[in-house]
Amino acid sequence: DAKTTQPTSMDCAEGRAANLPCNHSTISGNEYVYWYRQIHSQGPQYIIHGLKNNETNEMASLIITEDRKSSTLILPHATLRDTAVYYCIVRSPAGKLIFGQGTTLQVKP
């Protein structure tokens, strides 16, 4: 499975959009991009996943570049409860979820 690169940490003002980038330049054609988040000392929470089209659900939007080498998770109106570690994972259909260090997002009042 392809490796991902994420910034170690980011800040976002409450009520503003949080844009979390992820680079996955070695992604293969059949690999999906998944996003999970983990609030302190809780289990990870699935957010969204996509293959090549942009995706949106009640939690977030996922924008994948046309060459699929990078993606951005967008939380449209961040709240204090969105403070968490966000993991970007690239995974093949039969592959495992391999968690890296993720991006620690701090939403500030």
Place this chain on the structure above:
Amino acid sequence: ETGVTQTPRHLVMGMTNKKSLKCEQHLGHNAMYWYKQSAKKPLELMFVYSLEERVENNSVPSRFSPECPNSSHLFLHLHTLQPEDSALYLCASSQERGWAYEQYFGPGTRLTVT
């Protein structure tokens, strides 16, 4: 109850004790997983069960013994653990279908080995 539940939420055990962690999923999924998360480290996959058969064992020491009696329940039996086994143990489940499926995690059991 909905989702994935784990009991106990906290466990302190000595190195000579035997204990078990329990996971139950109420989502009708057919695959279950055990992960370990040590302090300041990424999650590590330990075991995978698909349709109640163990399909993956990531070089986990034999002092950890999983059991999956049915598709809704998963256990992790612990014996003669070491202090470095202190960690957050997470259970997850998924419905394996097609090309992509998401995993749903429980809240975890915080294990301390003294």
